Amino acid sequence: MSKCVCVLAEFRAENFRRVTFEVASEGRRIADVLGAEVCAIVVGHGVAEKAPELGRYGVDKVYVADDPALENYLPETHVPVIADMIKKCDPALVLLSASVDGKDIGARLSARLEEGLVQDCTEIVVENGKVKARKPIYAGKCLAWNEWADGAMPLISCRPNVMSCLPPSEEKKAVVEKVDVSIPIPRSSVTGLELDTSGRVGLSGAEIIVSGGRGMKEAQNFALIEELAKLLGAAVGASRAAVDSGWRPHADQVGQTGKVVNPNLYIAVGISGAIQHLAGMGSSKFIVAVNKDADAPIFSKADYGIVEDLFNFIPVFTEEVRKLKSTCS
CATH class of the missing domain: 3.40.50.620 (HUPs)
Structure with a gap:
């Protein structure tokens, strides 16, 4: 051809x-x-x-x-x-x-x-x-x-x-x-760009994402997964329930009405796994779910599931990641 x-x-x-x-x-x-x-x-x-x-x-x-x-x-x-x-x-x-x-x-x-x-x-x-x-x-x-x-x-x-x-x-x-091209005269223009200078990893291209859901209970508790995400070089995401509760901005929402993401590793913390959320992250290469409800739908999609209260598990897991990183550096 x-x-x-x-x-x-x-x-x-x-x-x-x-x-x-x-x-x-x-x-x-x-x-x-x-x-x-x-x-x-x-x-x-x-x-x-x-x-x-x-x-x-x-x-x-x-x-x-x-x-x-x-x-x-x-x-x-x-x-x-x-x-x-x-x-x-x-x-x-x-x-x-x-x-x-x-x-x-x-x-x-x-x-x-x-x-x-x-x-x-x-x-x-x-x-x-x-x-x-x-x-x-x-x-x-x-x-x-x-x-x-x-x-x-x-x-x-x-x-x-x-x-x-x-x-x-x-x-x-x-x-x-x-190539010489004819560029039409537009009726609109870009007057400026507001770029994210926070240094945070963006969701769309992230290789690792740590997301929190209704199980986080309040906005302040997202500090737990932000700390873990920083250690992993990951982006922070959220379920619609967390966004609707005002705990995270809509830009962090993963799901059918948010962003569709495809990281190598997706860690779902306190997320039940409604079909709308699975539509946004279901094609991730590896999915890890942390939820105290053993019957949560997220476990049917997860490669690894931890049935545990996230407030008990995440601090311990974060500390283990920190130790592992210190020995490898």
């Missing part, structure tokens, strides 16, 4: 986001099966110098649109530019991240290009030359396989922290080609 596998990169704060490397790695695996190259589309400002590093994750060629007008994501500017670049590439399929921006871009591209989109996929395979993508549906209770008609160009957004990154090759660099 001569057509390339096209990857849409996400560039923020002068660096590519980790999910870009995950999507590029998945693109490389698919391209190897199809006998194709991997091309990437990078849109932003100050991206040209960073573009070659995508080659470390299997990208052969990078098409770059670098302009001050593209520094901050705006649907009115970015989507038309990306769509035009995709048309020039004429790829076999397009992969992007199912991040907040990625989901928005994917939906708009699907309408503009008149191609079928499958969002938030957790697995992609090639069978007899046809691309198939799997995604969770019904709050994660079912998994649906999707495929495209002959002649269609699949658009697929990949759930962050699910597709594994290839070991980076330090020697390989992608070929970079700057």
Whole structure:
């Protein structure tokens, strides 16, 4: 197959986001099966110098649109530019991240290009030359396989922290080609960005998350899991019950009406495990649950379960983690 596998990169704060490397790695695996190259589309400002590093994750060629007008994501500017670049590439399929921006871009591209989109996929395979993508549906209770008609160009957004990154090759660099694009004049503008400077690990890309639920009893008790999270280099999350009680901000909420996360390790503390919460963290690689109710639904999903009062267990567990870290340092 001569057509390339096209990857849409996400560039923020002068660096590519980790999910870009995950999507590029998945693109490389698919391209190897199809006998194709991997091309990437990078849109932003100050991206040209960073573009070659995508080659470390299997990208052969990078098409770059670098302009001050593209520094901050705006649907009115970015989507038309990306769509035009995709048309020039004429790829076999397009992969992007199912991040907040990625989901928005994917939906708009699907309408503009008149191609079928499958969002938030957790697995992609090639069978007899046809691309198939799997995604969770019904709050994660079912998994649906999707495929495209002959002649269609699949658009697929990949759930962050699910597709594994290839070991980076330090020697390989992608070929970079700057593309002249026509940038529409937007009707809106970004006047400023409020960045989190607290140093806390963000939920979306965290490899370890410690979440608290109704069992924490009050906001002050979240200090217990904040201490544990700091030792583990983890993000702090919360169930909807904890957020609705005013103990944590909505930005910390994990679940169907919050963030969907996919860490390597998810520690659920005092969380019963309602289906809405499981929909947001059920695809975590390893799940540890701490709850004094042995019949809590969370245990049916957990890889490791501790039936114990969290106020007895967490301080002891935190101290053991501290000792282990001190001996390893």
